[in-house]
Ligand SMILES: Nc1ccn([C@@H]2O[C@H](COP(=O)(O)OP(=O)(O)OP(=O)(O)O)[C@@H](O)[C@H]2O)c(=O)n1
């Protein structure tokens with residue numbers, strides 16, 4: 001499906017309002033130091049290198065008291081304290097704010113986790129170039145590399161065929177209004193079962209495009225992930 005007739009303007013939305021409860025850090029994990037900087041700054045620096053992105057919108061918790069170093073803050077990016085109780089709610093509130101600020105509802109929005117600080121600008125550009133003429137949009141993802149098991153009481157219940165199974169990453173790229181409306185449709189249920197943007201779009205019967213990402217674009221989630229992220233960042237410089 002292709003539609004070349006409407007906007008090819010792109011914006012980033014970065015949900016940054018979580019607490020990082022699995023990360024074991026005192027402060028929210030996005031502010032934990034990685035290679036000498038709060039992790040989210042690495043994420044923003046990677047996105048700021050994507051020339052197609054006209055703006056970036058970082059969604060913070062209303063109670064966030066992080067002290068930002070303004071000199072390090074990327075031009076074209078804004079902070080909004082409109083985060084919600086779940087990732088989906090933070091994204092939805094951010095989309096509402098972007099529309100209220102006057103962005104074209106047909107512009108593309110690339111939603112990217114603050115906690116994926118290893119994303120490369122090359123993979124974001126690949127996502128944009130692959131999806132910009134698609135009628136639905138798409139996401140970075142990885143084909144499942146390992147044998148997959150289901151579990152019952154600590155033992156294997158079954159081995160599940162891995163063919164056609166992918167691990168969803170971010171960015172996930174959709175039209176602003178389309179994603180807003182898809183999330184609005186599940187807001188009444190507290191965004192039940194919506195763990196990424198694509199799942200809200202799929203719920204409406206559409207099929208987002210899968211674009212192969214990189215294993216390095218993992219989400220910093222558990223305590224050991226910080227050392228791995230730091231080692232990768234240092235290996236790049
Ligand atoms: N209410 C929330 C929850 C999460 N996020 C953001 O969504 C991204 C991915 O979520 P996840 O890794 O699950 O972060 P947390 O919810 O902070 O982690 P945890 O589930 O371990 O508490 C993170 O950048 C996080 O800051 C958000 O903006 N608003």
Ligand SMILES: C[C@](O)(CO)[C@H](O)COP(=O)(O)O
Pocket residue numbers: 087113167168169170195196197219
């Ligand atoms: C959106 C996401 O990064 C895709 O892998 C992920 O689902 C977000 O993490 P969460 O633990 O589901 O909030």
